[in-house]
Amino acid sequence: MNEYSVKKEVNDKYSLRGRVFHRIREDILNGKYRENEELREVAIGEELGVSRTPVREAFRQLELEGLIHIVPNKGAYVTGITSKDVRDIYAMRSLLEGLCARWATEHITEEQMEEMEENIYLSEFHAAKGHAEQLTELDSRFHEILYEASDSKMLKHTLSDFHEYVMRIRKQTLSDNTRSVQCNSEHRKIMEAIKAKDAEEAEKQARQHMINAYHHMAEHGLGAIYDSGREKNLKL
Amino acid sequence: MNEYSVKKEVNDKYSLRGRVFHRIREDILNGKYRENEELREVAIGEELGVSRTPVREAFRQLELEGLIHIVPNKGAYVTGITSKDVRDIYAMRSLLEGLCARWATEHITEEQMEEMEENIYLSEFHAAKGHAEQLTELDSRFHEILYEASDSKMLKHTLSDFHEYVMRIRKQTLSDNTRSVQCNSEHRKIMEAIKAKDAEEAEKQARQHMINAYHHMAEHGLGAIYDSGREKNLKL
DNA sequence: ACATGTATGATTGTATACAATCATGCATAA
DNA sequence: TTATGCATGATTGTATACAATCATACATGT
Numbered sequence: 092m093n094e095y096s097v098k099k100e101v102n103d104k105y106s107l108r109g110r111v112f113h114r115i116r117e118d119i120l121n122g123k124y125r126e127n128e129e130l131r132e133v134a135i136g137e138e139l140g141v142s143r144t145p146v147r148e149a150f151r152q153l154e155l156e157g158l159i160h161i162v163p164n165k166g167a168y169v170t171g172i173t174s175k176d177v178r179d180i181y182a183m184r185s186l187l188e189g190l191c192a193r194w195a196t197e198h199i200t201e202e203q204m205e206e207m208e209e210n211i212y213l214s215e216f217h218a219a220k221g222h223a224e225q226l227t228e229l230d231s232r233f234h235e236i237l238y239e240a241s242d243s244k245m246l247k248h249t250l251s252d253f254h255e256y257v258m259r260i261r262k263q264t265l266s267d268n269t270r271s272v273q274c275n276s277e278h279r280k281i282m283e284a285i286k287a288k289d290a291e292e293a294e295k296q297a298r299q300h301m302i303n304a305y306h307h308m309a310e311h312g313l314g315a316i317y318d319s320g321r322e323k324n325l326k327l
Numbered sequence: 328m329n330e331y332s333v334k335k336e337v338n339d340k341y342s343l344r345g346r347v348f349h350r351i352r353e354d355i356l357n358g359k360y361r362e363n364e365e366l367r368e369v370a371i372g373e374e375l376g377v378s379r380t381p382v383r384e385a386f387r388q389l390e391l392e393g394l395i396h397i398v399p400n401k402g403a404y405v406t407g408i409t410s411k412d413v414r415d416i417y418a419m420r421s422l423l424e425g426l427c428a429r430w431a432t433e434h435i436t437e438e439q440m441e442e443m444e445e446n447i448y449l450s451e452f453h454a455a456k457g458h459a460e461q462l463t464e465l466d467s468r469f470h471e472i473l474y475e476a477s478d479s480k481m482l483k484h485t486l487s488d489f490h491e492y493v494m495r496i497r498k499q500t501l502s503d504n505t506r507s508v509q510c511n512s513e514h515r516k517i518m519e520a521i522k523a524k525d526a527e528e529a530e531k532q533a534r535q536h537m538i539n540a541y542h543h544m545a546e547h548g549l550g551a552i553y554d555s556g557r558e559k560n561l562k563l
Numbered sequence: 564a565c566a567t568g569t570a571t572g573a574t575t576g577t578a579t580a581c582a583a584t585c586a587t588g589c590a591t592a593a
Numbered sequence: 594t595t596a597t598g599c600a601t602g603a604t605t606g607t608a609t610a611c612a613a614t615c616a617t618a619c620a621t622g623t
Contacts, residue, residue: 132575142608144380147575151384155391157484164575164614179481186422245415248393249485368605378578383605400584400605568621576613583606593596 111139112149119158119169120258126171130159157256177257178305184253185301188237191250192281192297195240196290203240207282210236211275218271226271231258233278237297240285260308270307277303347375348385355394355405356494362407366395392488413493414541420489421537424473427486428517428533431476432526439476443518446472447511454507462507469514473533476521506543513539 115135118124130150132143139146150167153159160170199207210233217225234254238247277300284293351371354360366386368379375382386403389395395403435443446469453461470490474483513536520529 131573143575144607144609148384148387152387152391155388161575165616166574175479176481179479182426183423183482183485186426187419190418190422243411243415244393245412246419249419367603379605380577380579401586402604564623566621566623568619570617570619572615572617574613574615576611578609578611580609581607583604585602585604587600587602589598589600591596591598593594 111141111145112152114139115146115149116153116156116158116255119153120255124169126169128169130167130169132167156252172256172260174309177260177308180253180257181301181305181308184250185298185305187246187250187253188234188301189294189298191237191241191243191246192285192293193290194243194246195237196285196288196293198242199240199285203236204286207233207236207240207285211279211282214271214275214278218268218275221268230274230278237281267307267311270311273303273307274300347377347381348388350375351382351385352389352392352394355389356491360405362405364405366403366405368403408492410545413544416489416493417537417541420486421534421541423482423486423489424470424537425530425534427473427477427479427482428521428529429526430479430482431473432521432524432529434478435476435521439472440522443469443472443476443521447515447518450507450511450514454504454511457504466510466514473517503543503547506547509539509543510536 115130124130132146132150136143136146150159150161154161154167158170159167161167195203210229214226214229214233217229231254234250238250241247277296280296281293281300284290284296351366360366368382368386372379372382386395386397390397390403394406396406397403431439446465450462450465450469453465467490470486474486477483513532516532517529517536520526520532
């Protein structure tokens with residue numbers, strides 16, 4: 092349903108600002124607004140039933156997140172992600188998710204551990220049933236749990252950024268069922284290493300998980316969708 | 328007409344909006360606004376000579392960067408950097424600076440290589456003379472060159488963020504002369520590995536450089552300045 | 564025909580007006 | 594005394610008015 096439930100709840104409760112921000116972002120991530128499309132403040136404001144002010148504030152945040160690019164006095168344009176950007180992000184994520192898994196091993200709470208196990212159990216169920224939507228949601232949640240378990244505000248923030256950045260691509264990747272199964276098996280390995288308090292192994296598995304996710308993506312349409320015309324040697 | 332627009336572009340990279348954002352950001356990082364201090368839109372607007380609108384937009388961005396925390400209908404409060412945050416950032420930087428050095432080895436240009444060598448020569452000169460100011464500047468520049476040489480927009484952006492985040496601490500660290508000497512020696516090792524096209528060694532040295540920088544900082548007043556009351560075991 | 568200047572409309576940038584909300588302090592009653 | 598309710602002021606949230614800027618198209622002169 093909603094990928095960023097925590098953030099959303101906090102913002103939705105009180106102000107338009109959060110709603111506007113998340114609505115526009117979702118529309119970009121879902122591909123409603125396409126690469127290089129110009130976003131006009133009044134048009135989007137009317138669509139969401141608000142004035143320009145909240146829209147502008149949302150634009151500033153979206154720019155900082157890298158989803159749009161604002162040219163002063165001209166307009167806001169949806170930022171394209173090149174295949175090289177994706178490759179670079181996954182390389183960074185590989186290292187940081189590894190670090191995250193290591194720290195999570197040291198700091199995870201009982202409840203987090205239980206939610207993680209439940210997450211994997213559910214994922215395996217939905218993979219067997221072929222429920223793509225739920226799998227996407229559960230995959231996101233698995234990593235969020237990991238981020239929170241690391242007990243590091245900074246690391247969580249950084250990884251969440253990366254995660255959201257590659258969201259649009261991840262969606263179609265996970266809809267491939269063979270990858271879902273392998274993905275779940277990798278999640279399970281990470282979870283078991285954490286449960287066994289084996290930080291070294293958790294780090295290794297988390298890193299490998301990112302590398303595998305990237306390789307699968309690179310081989311299944313990444314180039315076709317986000318063809319930047321460069322850097323086809325996709326070793327990671 | 329034309330003269331003005333050209334001049335403007337030269338003067339401020341990102342127009343008024345950017346100036347307001349960067350000014351407030353700098354004031355937070357420099358410690359002008361202290362932890363938990365409430366930032367009022369009108370007060371800051373008056374200080375910068377602008378209305379609330381640009382200030383509000385800047386606040387939204389700063390919140391996303393994690394420098395302030397906005398409570399709806401209440402106010403904006405400066406988020407403190409704890410010693411744990413610094414530790415976490417250095418752990419992340421260690422990995423990513425390593426990756427950066429690796430990629431720099433593969434992509435560095437002639438000019439960048441030359442500027443890096445020149446940077447190290449100058450650093451050694453100023454260290455011998457005890458010029459703290461120049462050393463800070465040169466150290467920042469060394470890492471910037473490295474970021475650009477990596478030829479990765481995403482990595483450069485991430486590392487620049489981290490770099491700025493810990494800037495205020497780095498300043499006093501580098502004013503210690505014994506560390507300056509060691510720091511230069513580590514820069515030299517990184518540079519030589521890159522020059523020898525030894526990516527493995529470059530990565531290793533860059534990682535170690537961050538670990539050393541952090542340890543030195545932790546032993547020279549980090550706790551005193553950024554005492555958050557938690558996490559005193561500063562292993563990295 | 565081509566280049567240049569200029570009018571025009573559209574869009575963003577900023578300031579301000581007004582509404583909603585919150586914190587504070589005081590008055591009042593148990 | 595203590596708790597409750599309300600008035601008041603301060604601050605943020607949103608909408609709108611106005612200024613600055615940019616792109617387009619058309620007119621004019623060569």
